[in-house]
Amino acid sequence: MRILVANVNTTESMTEGIAASARSVASPGTEIIGLTPSFGAESCEGNFESYLAAIAVMESVVNYDGEFDAVIQAGYGEHGREGLQELLTVPVVDITEAAASTAMYVGRSYSVVTTLDRTVPLIEDRLILGGLHDRCASVRSSGLGVLELEEDPERAVAAIVAEAERAVREDRAEVIVLGCGGMAGLEAQVRERCGVPVVDGVQAAVAVAEGLVRLGLSTSKSRTYAAPRPKRITGFRLPAAG
C-alpha cells in the first residue's frame, strides 16, 4: 500500500526526516511518500501558520499525482484533518490523534511534550475535539522552537527529557507522547531516560493507517465528511473535480 505523509511546513529536510521515521516502522510492502506543501510557513508554531498549513496540506494532497491508500497529516496539533477527510475517501490520520489513541493502549494516562508554550493550546484543542483528552495528563512545552530541534538534537533531547520526567513525576503520566513531527527519531533516547513507553506521532500514525487500510475502512461520507457540494471556488487548485 502507499501512504502519503504530508508535512505541514515548507522545510524539505523536515519532510525527509518525517518520511524516514515513517519508513522505519512501515510494514514490508508499504510505500511512504513524503509531501512538502508548496506554500506556508517554514515551521508551524501557532494558529495563523497552522490554518495556512491546513490549506497547503490539502492542496499538496489533492494534487498528488498518483494513487494512495491513506494520508497522514504529520503536524502535531495542527488544523485541517476534517477538510482532508471531506476531499478524500481514503483514511486520513492526524498524528496528534494517532499518538494519543496509541498511548492509551499502553498506559492509563499520557502526557504530550511539545515545542513552544504557545502550541500547547492548539494541541489541547485537537485532543478535545478528537475526544481523546480524558486520559491526557498534561501537555508540556520544552521551550524549543520546531527548527531548533533539528539544529541541536542533543539540547532537544535534554529539554524533552526534563519535561517528560516532570510529567511522569508531577502529572502522573504513564506514557510520553512526542508532540512534534520534528521529534521523530528521538523516542528511543527519551524512553531510555524516562523509563516509560514513548510514542512518536508519525510512527503511531503509520501503524494506525496501515491498520485502517488492512481493515478495508474508508471515511464515512454520511454527514460531517461528505464531499464538498459543487460550487464556485477560487484561489484553490482542485484537480479535475474542482
Place this chain on the structure above:
Amino acid sequence: MRILVANVNTTESMTEGIAASARSVASPGTEIIGLTPSFGAESCEGNFESYLAAIAVMESVVNYDGEFDAVIQAGYGEHGREGLQELLTVPVVDITEAAASTAMYVGRSYSVVTTLDRTVPLIEDRLILGGLHDRCASVRSSGLGVLELEEDPERAVAAIVAEAERAVREDRAEVIVLGCGGMAGLEAQVRERCGVPVVDGVQAAVAVAEGLVRLGLSTSKSRTYAAPRPKRITGFRLPAAG
C-alpha cells in the same frame, strides 16, 4: 469607531446584507466596513471551505488599507478566529460565539438553527472550544443551503421557524440563535412566530465588539494569541510586517 465585518465567502451580495444588518444595530459613530475575501468558496458549508475561508479572511483583514478598532468574523461555525487574533491586537469577535454569549443573558438555554445538516458539527466544535456549549440545547439544521436563504427568503423563514419551534418544544430552548451569517434580517419574523428571543450572530457581534472597544480591551498577547514569530512564509500576502 470602525469595525470590519469580514464575510467568509466570496458572494458580494451576502457581504452587503451582513454589513447592512450590522449597521442596523450599530451605535451612532460606529462605522461598519464589509469585507469580501478575494478567494474561497461562494458559500461555506463544510470544513474544506471553512478552512479556506479562515485564510481568506485573514488575508482580507490584514491587507485592509486603513485603521480599525475591531473585527467581526461573520461566518457561523467557521474556523479562523484564533489566527486573526494572532495577527491583530484589536478585538476579534466570531459571530458563533457572540450569538451564544448574548443568548445566554436572556434565557437559560439556547438552540442554534443553521443551514445544512453537515454544518452542525462545525458549529458544535466552535461552541465546545469556545467554552459556550454547556447551555446549548441543540444545533438544528433547516435543510437549506446558504445561498438558498437569499434566493427564497419566505421558504427560509418557514424552514427556520419550523426547526426553532421544535427546539423550543422538544429541546427546551428558551432562546433561538440564527446560525448563519446569511440569516441576518430574519430575526424579527422568527421571534414573532416562536415567542422567544431571537439572536442574530452578526448583530450580537456588533454589540460585543462595540463593548470591548468601549472598555478599552485588546487581545491578550501573553501566550495563545501572541504575534507569529518572525519566519519565512510563502503564499500568504502579509503587509509590511510579512
Place this chain on the structure above:
Amino acid sequence: MRILVANVNTTESMTEGIAASARSVASPGTEIIGLTPSFGAESCEGNFESYLAAIAVMESVVNYDGEFDAVIQAGYGEHGREGLQELLTVPVVDITEAAASTAMYVGRSYSVVTTLDRTVPLIEDRLILGGLHDRCASVRSSGLGVLELEEDPERAVAAIVAEAERAVREDRAEVIVLGCGGMAGLEAQVRERCGVPVVDGVQAAVAVAEGLVRLGLSTSKSRTYAAPRPKRITGFRLPAAG
C-alpha cells in the same frame, strides 16, 4: 437608556464607587442609577449573606420608582440573578457572568482574583451554572475582606497583583478578572503590572447591558424565567403586581 446598578451590600459608599465606575464606561445617553439594598449585610462574603442579598436586591429593584432598561447585579459570585429575571422583563446582567463572557473574547483563559478564600466556591458555582467555567483557569483569593479593599487600596492592589501574577504564571491565565464589585477602579493598575488584559465586572456588565438593550433583547419568559405564578406571598414588598 437607564441602567440600575444594584449593590448587594448595605454600604452606601460602595454603591457610589460602583456607580462611578459604571458611569466611566457608559455610552453617552446612558444613565446609571446606583441602588443600595434596605437590608442585608454591610459586605457579602459567604452564602448566608449572599442569599440575604439576593432578596434585598430583588426588593430594591422591584420597588425602584421609575422606568429602566436593564439591571446590573453588582455582586461578584452572589445568588439571585434568576429571581430578578423572573420578576422583570428587561435584561438582568450579573457581573460575575459579564466579566467572564467578556474576558473570553480577549484571551483563551481567564482567572478571577477575589477577596476571601471563602468566596471562591460561590464564584465557582455561579460560573458553573452560568456555563462559563470551561475557560476559567482559576479563582484565586487575595485574602482581603470586601471592606478592606476600601480602607487600604494600596495594600489591595499589591495583594491582587500578587495573585494575578501567580494566575498568569502558574495557571496560564491570559486575562485577569477582578472578582469583587468593590475592586472597581483598580483595573488600570493591575493591568499595568501584570501585562495582560484586566476585566472589571461592573464595567463589563455596563457594556453587556447596553448591548442587550441596543439589540432589543429581553428575558425569555418561555420557561425558567417566566413571571411568578399569582399566589400569596408574605414578608416581601412586591409593588402593585405583587
Place this chain on the structure above:
Amino acid sequence: MRILVANVNTTESMTEGIAASARSVASPGTEIIGLTPSFGAESCEGNFESYLAAIAVMESVVNYDGEFDAVIQAGYGEHGREGLQELLTVPVVDITEAAASTAMYVGRSYSVVTTLDRTVPLIEDRLILGGLHDRCASVRSSGLGVLELEEDPERAVAAIVAEAERAVREDRAEVIVLGCGGMAGLEAQVRERCGVPVVDGVQAAVAVAEGLVRLGLSTSKSRTYAAPRPKRITGFRLPAAG
C-alpha cells in the same frame, strides 16, 4: 435525637404532611419537629420564591428555641442549603440531594418527577452543584402545581405515574425520585405501578440525617461553610450571636 424538618413554604398543612412522612421512617428515639417559615410563598415554584424561602428557612431554623441534632431542608430543588450550613454546625440535609444519593444505591440511574416544568431547571441546578447529576437520567414534570398535589391526590398519582413510566421506558431510569416535598406519601402507589424503586426525598433525608448524627459527623468549618464573619446585618433576626 431531634431533627428539624423545615418546610420551605408557608402552608402549614404541608408542613404537617412532611413531618408525618418523616416520622413514618424515623428510628425509635428520633424526634421530628416540623417548622413552617414565618414569611415567604404559600408554595415554591420558581427562583424568586425559592430565594425567599432560603432566607425564611434560615430564619425559622436559627430562631428555633431548643436543641437539635440535624436539619432537613424539605423543599425539592430549592436554594439555601449552603447558608444553613454556615449558620449551624449540625448536619444539614437537602432533600434534593438525599433523594439522589439514596437512589444511586439502588439503581444505575434515576429520574426525578416533579411538579411544574418551570421547576425542572432549579432541580437540575441543585443536582449539578451537588455533584449528583451524572447518574440522573432526567427531570420530568407532571404539570401539576405544588398545591394541586394536596387538592387532588388521585390526579396527582396518575400524572406522576405517567411521567415515571416515560422515564423508565424512554430515559432508562432504574429508580424514580419524587421531586417535591408535597409528594410525601405517594411513593408506595408509584412503586407499585412502575415496578422500580421509588425514593421520597423527605424520607431519604431522615435516613441520611440519622446516619450522619450516628456517625458523629458535623459540617466542616474549614472553608466554604465557615461561620459568617462578625459584621453589621440588618433585616434578619439572628439569635444571640447575631
Place this chain on the structure above:
Amino acid sequence: MRILVANVNTTESMTEGIAASARSVASPGTEIIGLTPSFGAESCEGNFESYLAAIAVMESVVNYDGEFDAVIQAGYGEHGREGLQELLTVPVVDITEAAASTAMYVGRSYSVVTTLDRTVPLIEDRLILGGLHDRCASVRSSGLGVLELEEDPERAVAAIVAEAERAVREDRAEVIVLGCGGMAGLEAQVRERCGVPVVDGVQAAVAVAEGLVRLGLSTSKSRTYAAPRPKRITGFRLPAAG
C-alpha cells in the same frame, strides 16, 4: 436487621477489625456479620487482586448460610459491586461510594487518603462510574501497603495525617475520607489532627445500609442489575439457583 460486611482479602484479622468498626456505629438491633473470602489475595492492591476479590466476595456472600438485609463490600476502590447487585435483591453498599456520598453532606469537597499510589486509579475509576467524582478534590496515597497499616498503626496515622493535611491545604479538601477498609479505627486520630471531618468508609456504609433497609428499598431489577439469565456456569459455586 442483619448486615453482611464482606472483606475483600483473605486476612481474617482484617475482617475482624472491619466488623468491629462496623459494630461500633451500628444501631441497636443491627447484627454485623463479617465474611472472609475463601480465596483471593491476602490484601488487595491492584486490579488483578481486585478482580479476583470481586468473584471471591460474590461467592462468599451468595453462599452465606442465613438471611440478611444488606451487604457491605468492605474494600476501598475494588471491583464487584455491580455483580453482587445482580445476584441479590437486598441493598449492596460499596464503601468507596458510601464514604463519598457521606462526605459530600458535611463539606463541599473531599479528599481520599489511601494506601499505595497504585490503588489511586482504581479508586478514581469507582468514583467516576459511581457518579461521585465531581466533588472529589484528590485521591492521595500514604505510601503504605494494606498490611503495613495493621503492623505499625502509629506510622500509619502519621503518614495518613501528612497526606490529609496536604489535601486540606493544597487541594482544598473540606473533608477527609479514609480510603482503605483497613483504616477503620483511625478516624478519630486523623480528625483531631487535621481539624476537618473524617469519614471512614466501613462506618459510613453501615449508616447508609441501615438507612436503605429502614426505607424499605431494594435493588432495582429493571435493567442493569437484573438477575443473571439462566445459563451454564462453571467454576463458580452458586447455591440452589445456580
Place this chain on the structure above:
Amino acid sequence: MRILVANVNTTESMTEGIAASARSVASPGTEIIGLTPSFGAESCEGNFESYLAAIAVMESVVNYDGEFDAVIQAGYGEHGREGLQELLTVPVVDITEAAASTAMYVGRSYSVVTTLDRTVPLIEDRLILGGLHDRCASVRSSGLGVLELEEDPERAVAAIVAEAERAVREDRAEVIVLGCGGMAGLEAQVRERCGVPVVDGVQAAVAVAEGLVRLGLSTSKSRTYAAPRPKRITGFRLPAAG
C-alpha cells in the same frame, strides 16, 4: 508475531468464530491463537458473568504454554483488561476500546449495536473509563442474546441492521461498531445495508495489536499496571511466578 485472542465465555464454537475472524484480517506472519477459558459462563451478558470472565481470561492467558506478542480480550464491554495488563508486559487490547478508537478515525461519531439491553451499561462504563466515550453517539441493543447470534444469523443481521439504521438516523452516528465478539463476520452485510463504515471489534483489535507490536510498545509498568506485589494468593493458578 503471535497474538492470543481470548474469548470471555466457555463456548468453544464462539472462540473458533472469533479466531477465524481475527485471522481474516491478520497480516502475513501473524499467528492467531484462540483461547477458551476453563471456567465461567457460556455467554457473558451482565456484570456477574463479566467479572467471572475477567478472572477466567487472566487464568487462561497466564497459563498459556508458549510465547506471545500481544493479547486481545475478545469480549465486548467486559471487565478485566487492567488485570491482564498488570500480569503481562506485552500489549493487551480490549475489543471495546479497539473498535471505538478505530471508528473514530473514519467518522465523527460512532454508535455501538450490541446484544441485550442489560449489556449497554457495561459497554458505556468501559468506554467512559477508556476515555473513548465523547464521540459515542449511542449504545443500542438488538434485543438478541449472545448465543442467539449464532443460532439464527439471518435474524441477527436484521435486528442489528434495524438498530444501526436508527443510530444513523436518530443519533447521527457516522460509523457503526458491532458490539459483541459473536458478531464477527457480520460487518459486510451491515455495512452494505446501512451505508456507513462498520467496525468489528475483534478485527479492529488485530490491527491495533499488530501496530503496537510493530511499534515496539509494551505496557507501562510505572504505576497503574505495575506487576502485582509478591503476596499470598489462593484460588488462582499463577504459573512459575505465582
